[in-house]
Amino acid sequence: xxxxxxxxxxxxxxxxxxxxxxxxxxxxxxxxxxxxxxxxxxxxxxxxxxxxxxxxxxxxxxxxxxxxxxxxxxxxxxxxxxxxxxxxxxxxxxxxxxxxxxxxxxxxxxxxxxxxxxxxx
Numbered sequence: 001x002x003x004x005x006x007x008x009x010x011x012x013x014x015x016x017x018x019x020x021x022x023x024x025x026x027x028x029x030x031x032x033x034x035x036x037x038x039x040x041x042x043x044x045x046x047x048x049x050x051x052x053x054x055x056x057x058x059x060x061x062x063x064x065x066x067x068x069x070x071x072x073x074x075x076x077x078x079x080x081x082x083x084x085x086x087x088x089x090x091x092x093x094x095x096x097x098x099x100x101x102x103x104x105x106x107x108x109x110x111x112x113x114x115x116x117x118x119x120x121x
Contacts, residue, residue, distance in 0.1 A: 041104075
């Protein structure tokens with residue numbers, strides 16, 4: 001690991017975080033309500049993007065930058081779990097369950113589709 005690679009991870013990870021924040025915010029403004037739709041869209045699109053990157057079979061350094069740095073900071077498991085737990089604490093059990101089920105039901109096929117598309121290039 002070189003210093004340049006570490007700088008690349010920091011910069012690209014920062015870009016991923018900003019893109020995530022911006023997209024989540026726009027979706028949250030568009031879709032009023034208490035359901036964390038922005039996080040769901042970000043995580044499902046991130047699963048597809050990570051699958052795509054994996055399907056391209058990049059070198060380890062490029063995979064680190066694209067997969068771990070960008071996709072890792074773009075998607076967020078912790079926010080997904082926190083928002084689901086918040087819904088449950090507010091006794092909104094159906095939205096909490098829906099958040100888990102839909103995220104998994106769409107996230108896994110999105111990752112598969114991304115990987116399939118990446119591998120076909």
